[in-house]
Amino acid sequence: MLFDDSVIAAVTAHMNDDHTDDSLLIARAYGHPAATKSVMTSLDAHGGTWRVTDDAGEHELTVGWPNGELSDRPQVRRAVVMLYRAACEKLGISPREEHAPAASDHAEGAAHAPHGAAAAPEGEGFAHRIRTATWGDHGDSEGATFMADIMRGKGTIDDYTDLVAQHYFMYEALEAATQQIVDTPALAGLHPESLRRLATLERDLTHLLGESWRERIEAVPATIAYAQRITQVAEDGWLPGIIAHHYTRYLGDLSGGQVISRRVGKQFGFDGDGVAFYDFTDLGDLGAFKDAYRAALDVFGETLTEEEKLRMLDEVRAAYGFNTAVFVDLARTRVAA
Structure with a gap:
């Protein structure tokens, strides 16, 4: 399974804008315990890649998905969440509660909304709604x-x-x-x-x-x-x-x-x-x-x-x-x- 640049852009933007702490935990759990910064740069069917910064400089870190190779686009978010939870377990800390619905949940909700658009959760703005409601449209081709x-x-x-x-x-x-x-x-x-x-x-x-x-x-x-x-x-x-x-x-x-x-x-x-x-x-x-x-x-x-x-x-x-x-x-x- 190959993901085109729109998928990679959507996932990395979401991680780097909303889940920087998660990326840092992943870096610390998988080889860079003193990491001070971790930026997700890419992904494929086998795993995700981060650019990690610590006192020694910058490093490229690639970590495989916990459940093995992905076979379709909706699996990406679940794989990232599982990797975050695995990192928490390695570090001996409790993962935070996942409040946001999975990408598949957005897709299911969209099927029942006008024009296929999922309604925005209360308290979240229009920009967030665009990102979540169009998540599945960054798909493979x-x-x-x-x-x-x-x-x-x-x-x-x-x-x-x-x-x-x-x-x-x-x-x-x-x-x-x-x-x-x-x-x-x-x-x-x-x-x-x-x-x-x-x-x-x-x-x-x-x-x-x-x-x-x-x-x-x-x-x-x-x-x-x-x-x-x-x-x-x-x-x-x-x-x-x-x-x-x-x-x-x-x-x-x-x-x-x-x-x-x-x-x-x-x-x-x-x-x-x-x-x-x-x-x-x-x-x-x-x-x-x-x-x-x-x-x-x-x-x-x-x-x-x-x-x-x-x-x-x-x-x-x-x-x-x-x-x-x-x-x-x-x-x-x-x-x-």
């Missing part, structure tokens, strides 16, 4: 091998270049649509100037293909459909829909995208040019920005009716679907080449 190869350092430079090219067409549409967010005072903070990616994509493509890159790139059919959807949402002036695509892409860039940057940079020797797209240094503390972004989503959610919220959740799901379809097309293009 027949194109998972394309991103899995890139994530594992097995993709070619042509594979990576093709991915960068698709990003260019996506963000050309997205950043045009995003102007409506910037022009809305209450939401302008969602898109500071340092978040813009088109210039960095142009820089990367110049590095990868030379000055004539514009004549050498082509969008796959799924990317064309993706960009057309974003453009249509913008032309309709549907602000929640624009935010749905903005959230899906940029929060992914700030989470799983950072893993891609490190893997690709190491494989191809890129330092700056080539992976500039993933460099958000000018944004400052990425964790703080993501927290502020989610807080703004919570405030925005309070302005929406329940029907509007459900429609926006559907658009987030659509965005994940488009993203997966792009990987499928890239995989097919690679086979046909």
Whole structure:
């Protein structure tokens, strides 16, 4: 079982945003007892990987899932919880009570809610609702091998270049649509100037293909459909829909995208040019920005009716679907080449 980058991004973002203490306990229980920081960077069917910091420096830690190899996406959360509990047992401490429902519970609840959206637990904001209600939409795809190869350092430079090219067409549409967010005072903070990616994509493509890159790139059919959807949402002036695509892409860039940057940079020797797209240094503390972004989503959610919220959740799901379809097309293009 291979998990594509959207699955890895969703799981690692959730762990690094909401369960940093759990990751630290896992690191301390599995070989690094003096760990002071533990960041989940990746996972596959066999286990999870963390970047662990202690007095000796940084280390990569991979720990196998307690019940062996995973066979499907819904097993991931249960495997992580079991690993946390196993770590607690090794350390001789009591695991905290698990209050949040399992991913499968969200899926079951969604089947009975309008548009398949699970209702938010009392006291939790709209950003949390988006993350939980769309958890299952970060699923595997027949194109998972394309991103899995890139994530594992097995993709070619042509594979990576093709991915960068698709990003260019996506963000050309997205950043045009995003102007409506910037022009809305209450939401302008969602898109500071340092978040813009088109210039960095142009820089990367110049590095990868030379000055004539514009004549050498082509969008796959799924990317064309993706960009057309974003453009249509913008032309309709549907602000929640624009935010749905903005959230899906940029929060992914700030989470799983950072893993891609490190893997690709190491494989191809890129330092700056080539992976500039993933460099958000000018944004400052990425964790703080993501927290502020989610807080703004919570405030925005309070302005929406329940029907509007459900429609926006559907658009987030659509965005994940488009993203997966792009990987499928890239995989097919690679086979046909």
